[in-house]
Structures are given as C-alpha cells and as structure tokens.
Amino acid sequence: MxxxxxxxxxxxxxxxxLAPHVQDYLVRLNLATxxxxxxxxxxxxxxxxxxxxxxxxxxxxxxxKVRALLDGRYNVSFEDIRRVFLPAMRHRVLLxxxxxxxxxxxxxxxxxxxxxxxxxxx
Numbered sequence: 458m459x460x461x462x463x464x465x466x467x468x469x470x471x472x473x474x475l476a477p478h479v480q481d482y483l484v485r486l487n488l489a490t491x492x493x494x495x496x497x498x499x500x501x502x503x504x505x506x507x508x509x510x511x512x513x514x515x516x517x518x519x520x521x522k523v524r525a526l527l528d529g530r531y532n533v534s535f536e537d538i539r540r541v542f543l544p545a546m547r548h549r550v551l552l553x554x555x556x557x558x559x560x561x562x563x564x565x566x567x568x569x570x571x572x573x574x575x576x577x578x579x
Contacts, residue, residue, distance in 0.1 A: 473522035474532040482576050483521070483538050487514040489570045490550050500569035504556035509549040517545045535576045543567055 458466075475483075489496040490508035501508070520541035521533045528537070547563045556566070 470519060470522050470526065472531075473525050475518055475522065476532065478577070479533050479535060479538065480518070481578055482535055482574075483517055484514060485578065486538065486542060486570060486574055487511075487517065487546075489574050490546065490567075496574060498570055498573045500561075500566045504552050504559075504561050504566050505550055506553040507551040509546055513546055513549040516549075517541060520545045539571055542571055 485496045487509050488494050489498060489501060490505060490513070491497055492502050492505045492508065494501075494508070497505075517538065518533075521537040524537040524541055525531065525533045543564055546567055550563045550566060552561065552563060552566070555561075
C-alpha cells in the first residue's frame with residue numbers, strides 16, 4: 458500500500474456513520490473513566506487517578522469505524538464500540554496507588570465500565 462492509497466482508506470474510515478445515540482454512548486464511556494464524574498462507576502472512583510482525554514474518545518470513534526468497515530458495515534454499532542474499548546483505552550487510564558496495592562489492572566476497571574454504563578442515556 459502506498460501513501461495515496463493509505464490516505465484514501467483514512468478518508469473512507471472518516472465517512473463511516475456514527476449515529477448520535479451511538480456517539481452519546483461512546484462519550485459516556487469515555488467520561489466514565491473519570492473519577493467522581495457524572496458517569497463514573499465505583500471501580501473508577503476507587504482505582505482511577507486520571508481518566509481518558511478527549512483524544513481517547515476520538516480514538517475510540519475511529520477504531521469503532523474501522524471495526525464496522527471490517528464487518529462490512531458503513532455505520533458504527535454499540536458492539537463495535539465495546540469491541541475496541543479495551544485496546545483503545547487501557548493505556549489512557551492511569552490507576553491510583555490503591556489499585557496498584559490491590560493488584561487491579563486497567564482492564565478490570567474498563568470491563569466494569571462496559572458492564573455498568575448503559576447503551577441508552579437515562
């Protein structure tokens with residue numbers, strides 16, 4: 458693959474549709490990585506020092522779009538977001554001393570977020 462072809466594929470990925478209700482889920486997942494935030498879960502409040510930045514949400518959106526294309530679709534699903542959440546976020550969440558002392562890994566916190574943040578906003 459040469460440079461122009463790579464750019465063509467990058468442009469195609471950016472054209473994949475991310476519906477507002479799916480985007481809302483993505484944003485709430487990103488916000489759930491922030492301790493004491495409106496969408497945080499107990500694991501976040503107990504074990505996270507710093508949550509994912511807005512760039513984390515951008516990465517999650519782009520990775521979800523790639524996942525949708527690889528599955529033959531031109532729109533992102535909730536499942537696409539869940540499938541790329543761990544690899545996109547695990548290095549973006551910094552755990553606190555409590556987590557280190559208890560042997561908690563970022564994936565444990567992220568899986569708890571996935572389990573507890575609903576797809577549809579309340």
